Amino acid sequence: MTETGRETAASCSLAASAARPGIRPGIGPVLPAGVRWKVPLRRNGNSRRGSASSYSFDIEGITGPRANTMTESANGKRRLVTGDGAAGEFPHTLPGVRTEVVLFDNSDQMVQSLGSHDEALRFIEEQFPDVNFHVRGNELSISGPATDVPRIMRLLHEVRGLVARGTVISPAVLQQLVALLRTQSLQNPVDVLTHDILSSRGKTIRPKTLNQKNYVDAIDDNTVIFGIGPAGTGKTYLAMAKAVQALQQKEVSRIILTRPAVEAGERLGFLPGTLSDKIDPYLRPLYDALHDMMDPESIPRLMAAGTIEVAPLAYMRGRTLNDAFIILDEAQNTTPEQMKMFLTRLGFGSKMVVTGDVTQVDLPFGTRSGLRIVEEILQGIQGVNFSVLDAADVVRHRLVGDIVNAYSIWDDAQRNRVKHSASREKRGEHA
Known part of the structure; x- marks a missing residue:
């Protein structure tokens, strides 16, 4: 064989393709193991997307009378061929490549799953x-x-489980499912994503990550629960859903529902307006969550009756709260004394x-956070x-998770820099 005008053949594992009707295996010489090939595979016309795909794989040196051949033509294009010389269509199994077939019960189940x-x-x-995907009928x-x-x-097994429980499959659901599978937890992902807490106004509230599911379970099993995490992890939203459920x-x-109004110095007295005017801006996120979970028209009635109370942390002093579900949000802005008072x-x-x-x-600078020391x-x-x-539990826009990660890395670097500087000063090595 020459490098131009002739074909160089490398044998490929026949595997599943040898068993397919109409495939006659070919024979070809073997290239040394370790050669890297990129093989385009043409999709059948029934493919959902119809675009060409390719595999990169290492030649394993498999040969014999029942091996397919891969050839490289003079123009540099590589293709998988069968014994009769026809270009191989998907699916053919190559070295290091695995083929599986999923059979759906009917077209409805297939549409719901895909x-x-x-x-x-x-x-x-x-x-x-x-990976190549090829659709034919219900396969x-x-x-x-x-x-x-x-x-x-x-x-796909988990997707079918979700479909069986009535979950609508979307890219967002799949993203959550992929993240759950990456945790390699023994917890069944379907159980996590179908653990409904509350349904209101056509919307179901449920945990979307394993940590969120564990957090919700902890609320069920304990009397005092601390949910600690960055913005967007659902810690307050899920707690409020459990409160409404209870x-x-x-x-x-x-x-x-309470928050420390730290931006206004907790006293609020210097702000204009009534008490409600003063505290509403700091409690607005709690009102917004309530409106997601309850009939908005019922909220004023429940608040007037005292069934729902939203107030700044300062108004908790001196009270004993019986038969209540109490949520303290933004607790990192409490002092140790305020945290003790609340608990x-x-x-x-x-x-x-x-x-x-x-x-x-x-x-204020120099004031310790009650949340940091309470654990x-x-x-x-x-x-x-x-x-x-x-950050893996952030369920807002994808960028929020990336931003949280970036700040976490920066914070760690700053702490290490301060620690290193202090260590050098202690040794008398001034930069």
């Missing part, structure tokens, strides 16, 4: 760019690297959830739980 206009299938293709053939195909099969199920007789308001039949982000403290004080006390959420 999404409207195949948007779910397109999302999976984007997540696994080296979905998947062929690609042996490391990727089992992950996709697991993903009220609807008559587990408590009222909901109390000791707990009465019989009540539950407390304290939420905050220790990286966003707005207290070392209360750790180990029965009935008290600390649930930590992180």
Whole structure:
């Protein structure tokens, strides 16, 4: 064979393709193992997307009378051919490539699983760019690297479980499912994504990550729960959903929502307007969440009756809160004294959830955050739980998670720089 005008052949594993009717295996010489090839595979006309794809793989040196051949022509194009010389169509199995077929019960189940206009299938293709998908009737053939195909099969298994429970499959749901599968937890992802807390106005509120599910379970199992994590992790929203659920199920007789109005110095006296005018801007996020979970027309009535109370933290002093679901939001802006005051308001039949982000403290310089020190004080006390959420649990815009990660890296670098500088000064090595 010469480098031009003739074809160089390398044998490929026949695997599944040898068993397919009409395929006559060919024979070709073997290139040394370790040669890297990129092989385009033409999709059948019934493919959902119809675009060409390719595999990169290492030649394994497989040969014999039942091997397919891969050839490189004079113009540099590589193709998979069968014994009769026809270009190989998907699916053919190459070295290091695995093929699986998913059979759906009917076309409705297939559409529900792959999404409207195949948007779910397109999302999976984007997540696994080296994998080919081929649709024919109610069958979905998947062929690609042996490391990727089992992950996709697991993903589709969970998707079918979600469909069976009535979940609408969208790219957002798939993104949550992929994240759950990456945790390699023993927890069934379907159980996490179908753990409904509350349904209101056509919207179902449920945890979307494993940490969120653990946080919700902790609220069920404990009396005082701390939800600590960055913005967008759902710590306050899920706590409020549990509070509304407890009220609807008559587990408590009222909901109390509170925040430290640290930006106004907690006294609020110098601000213009009535008390309501002064505190509303600081409590607005809690009102917004309530409107998502309850009939907006019922909220003023419940507040007038005292069933729902929204007030600044300063108004908790001296009270004992019985038979209530109490949420303290933005707790990183409490002092240790305020945190102690709040926690000791707990009465019989009540539950407390304290939420905050220790990286966003707005207290005056030099003032310690009550949330930062409370864990070392209360750790180990029965009935008290600390649930930590992180950037992986951010369920807002994708950029929010990236921003949280970037700030976390920057904060760590700053702390290390300060620690290193202090260490050098201690040794008398001034920069």
